[in-house]
Amino acid sequence: MPEVQGFPPSFHTEEIQTEGATIHVRVGGQGPAVVMLHGFGDTGDMWAPLAATLVHDHAVVVPDLRGMGLSSHPEDGYDKKTQGGDVARVLDHLKIQGADLVTHDIGNMVGYAFAAQYPDRVTRWVAMDAPLPGIGPWDEIIRSPALWHFNFRGPDVERLVEGRERIYLDRFWNELSADPKSIDEATRQHYAELYARPGAMHSAFNQFAAFAQDLLDNKAFAAKGKLTMPVLAIGAEKSFGTAMADDLGYVATNVTSVVIANSGHWLMEEQPAATIAAIRAFLDKK
Numbered sequence: 616m617p618e619v620q621g622f623p624p625s626f627h628t629e630e631i632q633t634e635g636a637t638i639h640v641r642v643g644g645q646g647p648a649v650v651m652l653h654g655f656g657d658t659g660d661m662w663a664p665l666a667a668t669l670v671h672d673h674a675v676v677v678p679d680l681r682g683m684g685l686s687s688h689p690e691d692g693y694d695k696k697t698q699g700g701d702v703a704r705v706l707d708h709l710k711i712q713g714a715d716l717v718t719h720d721i722g723n724m725v726g727y728a729f730a731a732q733y734p735d736r737v738t739r740w741v742a743m744d745a746p747l748p749g750i751g752p753w754d755e756i757i758r759s760p761a762l763w764h765f766n767f768r769g770p771d772v773e774r775l776v777e778g779r780e781r782i783y784l785d786r787f788w789n790e791l792s793a794d795p796k797s798i799d800e801a802t803r804q805h806y807a808e809l810y811a812r813p814g815a816m817h818s819a820f821n822q823f824a825a826f827a828q829d830l831l832d833n834k835a836f837a838a839k840g841k842l843t844m845p846v847l848a849i850g851a852e853k854s855f856g857t858a859m860a861d862d863l864g865y866v867a868t869n870v871t872s873v874v875i876a877n878s879g880h881w882l883m884e885e886q887p888a889a890t891i892a893a894i895r896a897f898l899d900k901k
Contacts, residue, residue: 619805620663622677623670631678633704635692639685640705641677644670647738648711649898650702651677654720654745655819656787658684658809661883665717665891669898676714678705680725682818684809693818693825695721695748696832699728703736712736715898719743719882721822724829727866731836734844741894742863743849744880749830750837751865761790768820776816781807783816792879793853802884833866842867847897849890851878871897 626643641659649669651662659677666675679686681701682693692698702725706714713736718726723742730737746756757765764787776783784807788798810816846867850859852874860872873893878886 619660619801620667621660622663623667625670626666626675629708631705631708633681633701634697635689636681636701637687638681638701638705639679640709641666642675642709644673644675646673648674648676648706648714650706650714650716651675652702652716652718652722652725653680653683654718654722655683655822656784656881657720657806657883660684660805660809661719662717664883664887665894668891668895673715673898674711676705676709676711678702680721680822682821683815688814688818691821693821694828694832695724695728695825696732696829698725699730699732701725702729703733706736713738715739715741717741717743717894717898720745720880724748724833728829728832728836730842730844731833731839731866734842737842737844739845739847739898739900740842740867741847741849741897742859743882743890744851744855744859746855746862747829747833747866748826749833751862753830765823765826768824772820773817778811780811780816784810788881791854792881792885793851793877794879794885797885798881837866841865843869845897845900846870847873847893849873849875849882849893851880851882851885852876853879855880873897 629640631638659679682688716726723745789795848860848863850856863870882890
């Protein structure tokens with residue numbers, strides 16, 4: 616059975632203490648820093664192909680969000696404002712002041728909370744294929760039947776999913792991709808095992824439960840003004856498309872739009888070459 620792509624051997628891992636959590640972080644390379652934030656259905660492992668191309672001329676920092684992957688599973692702190700603080704504490708520990716930001720899915724929400732709280736620490740932001748709670752047409756977006764999982768949680772839900780994590784995750788990979796075959800068996804097994812770890816699904820559900828607080832925090836961030844650093848909004852043709860840039864336009868003044876053809880939500884798994892090329896071109900701009 617083939618395995619998912621690992622990080623280059625020059626990378627090492629650290630367990631970094633933040634306010635109420637221990638964050639598992641992969642670190643490698645030297646140069647301008649890039650922080651990569653994953654979302655639900657993935658962990659920081661999703662960024663290995665991108666890290667392999669950037670490590671030659673960047674310091675690459677890839678955390679697992681609190682409660683996800685190999686990070687700790689605190690009972691609280693899943694609002695994205697707190698997790699933006701996690702990112703800041705990780706960078707403090709690594710003695711990195713500023714960084715480019717590359718985010719996907721819930722990672723977008725953490726990335727916005729980090730950039731809004733610490734705008735001087737973000738030089739560029741690449742945000743991929745997920746909306747921000749409370750921003751733009753959020754109330755319309757969450758009415759989509761495809762997003763029923765935003766409110767799927769609780770003790771009985773956890774009993775239902777326990778031991779069936781692979782089935783639950785298959786639903787996301789199958790229904791939110793352009794072609795389910797693009798999410799290979801090795802990838803599915805890898806993440807199903809990580810999400811079957813004790814406390815993992817409980818913490819993942821808490822990421823979604825925090826959207827109500829995130830909505831309020833994001834409105835407060837936006838009321839203070841828009842982000843001014845360059846932002847690349849990457850939408851998948853079969854998912855958010857150009858709406859990704861429209862959404863980010865509510866919170867940022869300098870937004871460029873790219874749509875990745877023949878891809879659903881899982882851009883790094885479905886169209887890695889095109890996605891990496893778009894990210895790299897944006898980060899390489901002087």
